[in-house]
Amino acid sequence: MSKAERLIEMMITINAKKYFTVGELANEFSVSKRTILRDLKALEQTGFPLYSEVGAAGGYHVLKERILPPIAFSENEAKALFFACQALQFYRDLPFEQETISALKKFLNYLPLDIQKSIMHIQNKIVFWIPDRHRSSPLLKKIFHSVTKQLSITIRYTSTNAESIRTIIPIGLYAMSGLWYCPAYCTKAKQIREFRVDRIQEIIEEKPYPIEQYPIPSSIQHYLENLEVGRDYHIKIKLTNIGVKRCETEFLLARGLKVLSTGDGMIDMKIQHSTLEWVADFLLSFGHNATVLEPLELVQLMKKKSEELYQHYCKS
Numbered sequence: 001m002s003k004a005e006r007l008i009e010m011m012i013t014i015n016a017k018k019y020f021t022v023g024e025l026a027n028e029f030s031v032s033k034r035t036i037l038r039d040l041k042a043l044e045q046t047g048f049p050l051y052s053e054v055g056a057a058g059g060y061h062v063l064k065e066r067i068l069p070p071i072a073f074s075e076n077e078a079k080a081l082f083f084a085c086q087a088l089q090f091y092r093d094l095p096f097e098q099e100t101i102s103a104l105k106k107f108l109n110y111l112p113l114d115i116q117k118s119i120m121h122i123q124n125k126i127v128f129w130i131p132d133r134h135r136s137s138p139l140l141k142k143i144f145h146s147v148t149k150q151l152s153i154t155i156r157y158t159s160t161n162a163e164s165i166r167t168i169i170p171i172g173l174y175a176m177s178g179l180w181y182c183p184a185y186c187t188k189a190k191q192i193r194e195f196r197v198d199r200i201q202e203i204i205e206e207k208p209y210p211i212e213q214y215p216i217p218s219s220i221q222h223y224l225e226n227l228e229v230g231r232d233y234h235i236k237i238k239l240t241n242i243g244v245k246r247c248e249t250e251f252l253l254a255r256g257l258k259v260l261s262t263g264d265g266m267i268d269m270k271i272q273h274s275t276l277e278w279v280a281d282f283l284l285s286f287g288h289n290a291t292v293l294e295p296l297e298l299v300q301l302m303k304k305k306s307e308e309l310y311q312h313y314c315k316s
Contacts (some may be wrong), residue, residue, distance in 0.1 A: 001029075003039070006029060006031075006039065007039060007042060007043065009029070010025065010029070010039055010043065011043065011048065013025070013028065014043075014048075014050075014060075019059060019060070019061050020059055020060055021059040021060070022036050022037060022040070022059075022060075040060070075115055078107070078111060078115060078119070079115075079118065079119060079122065081107070082104070082108075082119045082122065082123070083122060083126075085100065085104060086122070086123060086126070086127065086128060087128040088100070089127075089128075090127075090128070090129065090178070091175060091178060092135070092136060092137070092178070093136060093137040093138075093140045093180065093197075094140070095140055095141050095144040135178075135179060135196075135198040136198060137180050137197040137198040137200075139197065139200050139202075139203060140173075140180055140197050142203055143170070143173065143180075143182055143197055143200065143203075144173060146170060146203075146206055147170045147172055147173055147182070150208065150209070150211060151170075151206045151207060151208060151209070152167055152168065152169050152170075152206070152207055152208070152209040153167070153168060153170065153203055153204075153205065153206050154166070154167045154168075154203070154204040154205040154206075155167075155168060155195075155200050155201075155202065155203055155204065156200070156201045156202040156204060157195060157199055157200055157201065158199045158201055159199065163201070164188075165204065166186055166187070166188050166189075167186075167187045167188070167205075168182075168184035168185065168186050168187070168193075168195065169184055169185040169187070169209055169211075169214045169216060170182050170183075170184040171183045171184055171185070171192070171216050171217055171219075171220055171223050172219065172220025172223065173197070173220065174220055174224060179196060179197075179198065180196070180197035180198065181194050181195070181196055181197065182194070182195045182196075182197055182200075183195070183220070183223055184216075185214045185215065185216045192215075192216065192223075231270055231272075232270070232271065232272050232273040232276075233270065233271050233272075233273065233276055233295050233297065233298065234269075234270050234294060234295060235256070235267060235268075235269060235270070235271055235279065235292070235294060235295060235298060236266065236267065236268050236292075236293040236294040237253075237266070237267040237283070237290055237291065237292050237293065238264070238265075238266055238290070238291040238293060239257075239264060239265040239266065239267065239286075239289065239290055239291075240264055240288070240289040240290075241262075241263035241264055241265075242289045243264075243265070243286050243289035243290045244257065244259055244263065244264065244265040246286065246289070247265070247267065250282065252271075252275070252278075252279075253267055253269075253279070253282075255269060256268055256269025276297065276298060276301065277301065279298065280298060280301045280302045280305055281305070283302065284302060284305055284306065284309075
């Protein structure tokens, strides 16, 4: 094994151990302690974060900010990484915003000039556009820490109508349309609720919790797969071809959409009680391009909202 190969293998081994002695590495790599000391010095000179302890029981610790070993990327793999990061550039807040910028700069500087130009061309021609929602989430990084460490958090939260103190058990974090959401079990409401991270004003307390005591999904992916799948109302909505095109872009209603050979369509699905008003508001703008067949509650709700609009604009 060459010295370069040994140094890479040593970085991988050290990252896994976090604490080690020179003797342990010497035995593992079948070299002398003097050689290991020279290798460790070489790693430190490259910026590898080692901390040594003197004494009979002394050894080496890897500091918290570990440096990962070199990884070889193909040209297309390098482009794929930058393409993935491109999808995040319009989010106002990210858990590792500064680290992302730093990592991309380091990575780009080590790429051949022709690949750098190719990546810049991709960035200039292709974009994942997310409109700026003008909502800052200064506590995103702390929420991210609580989620990954499986901590319950007591928060001061501002909703549309009021401000409250709540203790929540986070399921995870997800971003949609430029905003961050934290679905969590709310101990006050005794059910799962969605909390917008930009509306969390303060984190009052963090502490571990017994996960088995709370009815929460095992992962954020599992939660999102079942998002808005309800059993409260069975809705049936007849759509014109224009109504179909509009519903195809809305993730909730698109789940129950069936397109007919004529281009018209039918929504046939079940929704939660909490979603009914949203569906009514959404369909009001469709005019005659949507006809609600079921349930009666949705029809009545749309009549009520239509009457309120009529009173607002036509009765003065």
